[in-house]
Amino acid sequence: MPKAYVHPTFPFAPPPELAAGAVGKTTVAVVGGGPVGLTLALDLAQRGVETVLLDEDDTTSHGSRLICMSKRTLEVFDRLGAGAPFQKKGVVWNKGRLFFGETEVYAFDLLPERDQAWPAFVNIQQYYVEDFLARAAQATSGLALRWKNRVVDVAVAGDGVTLQVETPAGAYSLQADYVVACDGAASTVRHALDLPFVGRAFPDRFLITDVTMQADFPSERWFWFEPPFHDGQSALLHKQPDGMWRIDLQIDADSDPDAEVREENVRPRIQRMLGPDAKFEIEWISLYTFRCRRLERFRHGRLFFAGDAAHQVSPFGARGGNGGVQDADNLAWKLAAVIKGDAPAALLDSYEAERIPAADENILNSSRSTDFMTPKSPAIRDFRDGVLALARDHDFARRMVNSGRLSVPAVLTGSPLNMADTEPFAGAMVPGAAAVDAPVKGPEGHDMWFLETLGANFTLLIYGQQLSLTEADVDPGLRLLFAGPGGPDVMDHAGRLAARYDLRPGTGYLFRPDRHVSARTRRVSPEWVQAALARARGKAIQ
Amino acid sequence: MTELRTEDRLHAPDEVYQALVDAHDGLSDAESRQLNARLILLLANHVGDHQVLAEAAATARSSVLTDRDG
Numbered sequence: 001m002p003k004a005y006v007h008p009t010f011p012f013a014p015p016p017e018l019a020a021g022a023v024g025k026t027t028v029a030v031v032g033g034g035p036v037g038l039t040l041a042l043d044l045a046q047r048g049v050e051t052v053l054l055d056e057d058d059t060t061s062h063g064s065r066l067i068c069m070s071k072r073t074l075e076v077f078d079r080l081g082a083g084a085p086f087q088k089k090g091v092v093w094n095k096g097r098l099f100f101g102e103t104e105v106y107a108f109d110l111l112p113e114r115d116q117a118w119p120a121f122v123n124i125q126q127y128y129v130e131d132f133l134a135r136a137a138q139a140t141s142g143l144a145l146r147w148k149n150r151v152v153d154v155a156v157a158g159d160g161v162t163l164q165v166e167t168p169a170g171a172y173s174l175q176a177d178y179v180v181a182c183d184g185a186a187s188t189v190r191h192a193l194d195l196p197f198v199g200r201a202f203p204d205r206f207l208i209t210d211v212t213m214q215a216d217f218p219s220e221r222w223f224w225f226e227p228p229f230h231d232g233q234s235a236l237l238h239k240q241p242d243g244m245w246r247i248d249l250q251i252d253a254d255s256d257p258d259a260e261v262r263e264e265n266v267r268p269r270i271q272r273m274l275g276p277d278a279k280f281e282i283e284w285i286s287l288y289t290f291r292c293r294r295l296e297r298f299r300h301g302r303l304f305f306a307g308d309a310a311h312q313v314s315p316f317g318a319r320g321g322n323g324g325v326q327d328a329d330n331l332a333w334k335l336a337a338v339i340k341g342d343a344p345a346a347l348l349d350s351y352e353a354e355r356i357p358a359a360d361e362n363i364l365n366s367s368r369s370t371d372f373m374t375p376k377s378p379a380i381r382d383f384r385d386g387v388l389a390l391a392r393d394h395d396f397a398r399r400m401v402n403s404g405r406l407s408v409p410a411v412l413t414g415s416p417l418n419m420a421d422t423e424p425f426a427g428a429m430v431p432g433a434a435a436v437d438a439p440v441k442g443p444e445g446h447d448m449w450f451l452e453t454l455g456a457n458f459t460l461l462i463y464g465q466q467l468s469l470t471e472a473d474v475d476p477g478l479r480l481l482f483a484g485p486g487g488p489d490v491m492d493h494a495g496r497l498a499a500r501y502d503l504r505p506g507t508g509y510l511f512r513p514d515r516h517v518s519a520r521t522r523r524v525s526p527e528w529v530q531a532a533l534a535r536a537r538g539k540a541i542q
Numbered sequence: 543m544t545e546l547r548t549e550d551r552l553h554a555p556d557e558v559y560q561a562l563v564d565a566h567d568g569l570s571d572a573e574s575r576q577l578n579a580r581l582i583l584l585l586a587n588h589v590g591d592h593q594v595l596a597e598a599a600a601t602a603r604s605s606v607l608t609d610r611d612g
Contacts, residue, residue, distance in 0.1 A: 378575075386579030396587040 036307030037182030043332030090122030199293025316404030347538030358410035
């Protein structure tokens with residue numbers, strides 16, 4: 001257990017259903033109070049959806065577990081008003097270094113486009129992530145947090161989902177219009193419905209250790225292939241808050257897992273890595289085999305799966321937790337829009353249409369990274385070592401080195417909510433892309449980040465031109481932003497916004513509530529806005 | 543899309559073969575295996591088109607599997 005962090009005890013209150021002796025009702029029930037469930041519950045409640053979050057425990061994560069929060073995840077937390085503590089507590093990093101044997105092969109920058117509010121990554125232990133999100137959730141009205149509420153069974157009907165819940169004070173039933181299972185890789189909900197979790201298991205094992213020590217390694221991701229201190233296997237070093245360091249060491253596939261996690265066996269491995277004089281304390285040890293698998297469907301009627309409950313990947317690449325937060329980000333606004341009657345129920349079909357390809361992309365990247373780290377035959381190892389050797393002098397080989405392709409937001413190409421471009425655009429902000437940030441000034445000339453100007457609903461950005469267009473003309477749920485070198489709503493004083501979005505006078509972008517681009521045009525008309533909005537709300541889904 | 547070209551394209555086949563032989567001169571087995579791996583990687587980059595490379599790999603693989611069945 002870490003010494004610098006004190007685990008809170010969240011209050012358990014006997015649920016009202018027990019006293020009333022009746023079945024409970026709610027609009028949405030979220031199962032699981034990890035990073036994904038908390039993000040989703042916060043987002044739903046902030047959108048005015050009555051939400052109950054059920055968690056079997058009454059505190060935060062016991063180990064540091066996920067530590068790398070990606071830029072996109074931080075942007076989502078910031079949208080939910082929970083970003084500040086991550087900025088304050090987290091360890092910011094943008095750079096990675098790769099070593100082969102004793103020599104550094106190369107360094108890479110994960111945020112080549114600077115001038116954004118958030119860095120490529122912030123490292124922070126999962127217990128802090130859950131702590132910060134739970135505190136934000138406690139302060140949100142319309143969100144009931146039910147700790148020590150264990151879901152033991154699930155029944156899906158046409159008009160809702162019924163959960164059987166056990167608590168220290170007794171058992172009860174809760175009927176929800178929608179349920180989202182965010183209860184992790186060992187999902188009780190998934191098991192209750194006996195849904196197969198299909199994919200690939202890798203024989204290789206990785207030993208994950210957190211140590212505290214005084215050390216002057218920089219805030220960078222350091223990865224070794226065949227380091228001298230670890231018998232020719234892979235190793236990873238990451239900095240965390242509170243003087244804590246994450247060390248991942250690959251160990252033999254046929255090693256004894258019970259013996260490997262004993263401190264007396266871990267300690268010499270770490271000592272060899274850090275040197276004979278290094279003083280450190282071991283805070284947490286975990287061992288796992290890699291698995292890349294997912295559910296065939298993420299939706300079963302009114303029951304949805306998100307995060308590790310829906311898909312599981314190897315950790316190198318930080319695609320598990322960050323992928324799960326993207327699931328929550330994707331689903332919350334859709335559920336809210338359907339529940340409020342702003343969108344047809346078909347909008348919910350787009351959750352799978354968008355997040356299954358995203359999960360497959362994460363699984364593909366994660367499987368390839370694992371294969372690169374753990375060559376399966378001598379001939380394959382020859383290629384791996386050949387790539388690493390050539391990487392010292394050749395850029396093409398550097399791009400083949402795969403120590404984890406680190407999480408970037410999925411580009412939702414092929415989504416039924418996108419409107420295809422009808423005019424040429426340059427750059428990365430294609431329909432389906434997550435909006436990139438840029439430094440801008442607000443209407444009063446104060447510095448802002450572009451993403452802050454987008455708000456939580458649909459936003460139409462019009463560049464360099466005042467049209468006689470008002471929100472009321474097109475849609476009451478639409479936020480309208482006029483941008484240009486001189487404002488008025490968004491002042492692109494440095495021209496970064498125009499460069500990153502290829503903006504010209506008259507260009508319009510429609511952003512979804514989750515801040516993905518859904519459509520863009522060189523000439524905005526009320527008809528175009530209405531067509532793009534209708535499509536983004538799922539009205540074209542059959 | 544470019545296709546893998548398997549017709550005879552060599553102006554000096556003996557020179558090509560000799561270059562491969564010479565490259566391995568005096569190397570240990572382990573070094574030779576590394577040489578082959580790096581050579582393939584360098585040529586793959588020269589080719590540039592991953593579909594051509596995949597086609598070449600499939601052709602080579604099928605040739606190997608024919609030997610196995612042979």
